[in-house]
Amino acid sequence: MPPALSVLDTSPIVEGSTPREALLNTVDLARLAEDLGYHRYWVPEHHGMRGVASSAPAVLISHLANATKRLRVGAGGVLLPNHPPLVVAEQFGTLAALHPGRIDLGIGRAPGGSKAASAAVRPQRTKAFGEQLTELQYHLDPPEDAEVKAIPVLGGNVPALWLLGRSPESAALAAEHGLKYAFAHHLAPAAPVEADLVSVSVIAAEDDERAEWLAGSTRLKVLSRIRGHRIRLPSPEDAAAFPYTADDRAEIAKRSGAVLTGSPDTLVPKLRRILEETRSGELMVTTPLYHHADRRRSYELVASLAGRLMACSNRSASSRA
Secondary structure (H helix, E strand, O other): OOOOEEEEOOOEOOOOOOHHHHHHHHHHHHHHHHHOOOOOEEOOOEOOOOOEOOOOOHHHHHHHHHHHOOEEEEEEEEOOOOHHHHHHHHHHHHHHOOOOOOEEEEEEEEEEEOHHHHHHHOOOOOOOOOHHHHHHHHHHHOOOOOOOOOOHHHHOOOOEEEEEOOOOHHHHHHHHHHOOOEEOOOOOOOOOOOOEEEEEEEEEEEHHHHHHHHHHHHHHHHHHHHHOOOOOOOOOHHHHHOOOHHHHHHHHHHHHHHHEEHHHHHHHHHHHHHHHOOOEEEEEEOOOOOOOOHHHHHHHHHHHHHHOOOOOOOOOOHHHH
């Protein structure tokens, strides 16, 4: 059985665009993903990032669910230390009640922004992340005598719960809590971990040369961050014209493995290897491209190669819910 294909979309605000344009592009891409047969569509929680429009996942998920019919939509993820677990349960219980069987709740613990942004969002922590996770699970399945209940979840309005991470420790925590684990390969490509779902950064084009040219945008953005200068995603034309030094090119080469590029023929063995390493039954693709038309085309090409990827685990279809 081929792996399920899904989408992780940060709603990128590229150079010269606006948050509104980024969010409208996300809606358009979600509709395309549904038409192409993608399984689920996740949006993250980031704060104070000038190049990311997805900061309120519950709000955006509601809009995406209304804009599509069958696609599973969810958070990849809600950063639990930023929120009271009860409120998260209420928000996603409401979404699950309005869109039965289509809502995912991925949970993470990252800051989600700069120190200043995190300080503005995150309350003073009094509980460890594991304790918060246990509390959230309690609110999603409260006993009859619970003093406080997340009312919208009652009657079975419960989202599919996932734990997000990029380390063996996170995978172990997921197992401890009986949760599905989503591994962020795009953040930690050198440390594959067995997971139910693996997220990968992919740029597909008709040929390898064009794919690598398109990837110049994200290569320059990463380089600028390393050099202490944060920029929005530049155009591939501007990236190609940038005056790189020899040290710059060496730095880019060292980090190029985080983004897989190429034609469908080139990408198939790369993606198959990741599926084998993680024993995952689902591939979640994130595509950092400047032009929305190029991003749409990349997802079309990835969808076209799904049948050529072998499922590399014995997980049943029910594990993809």
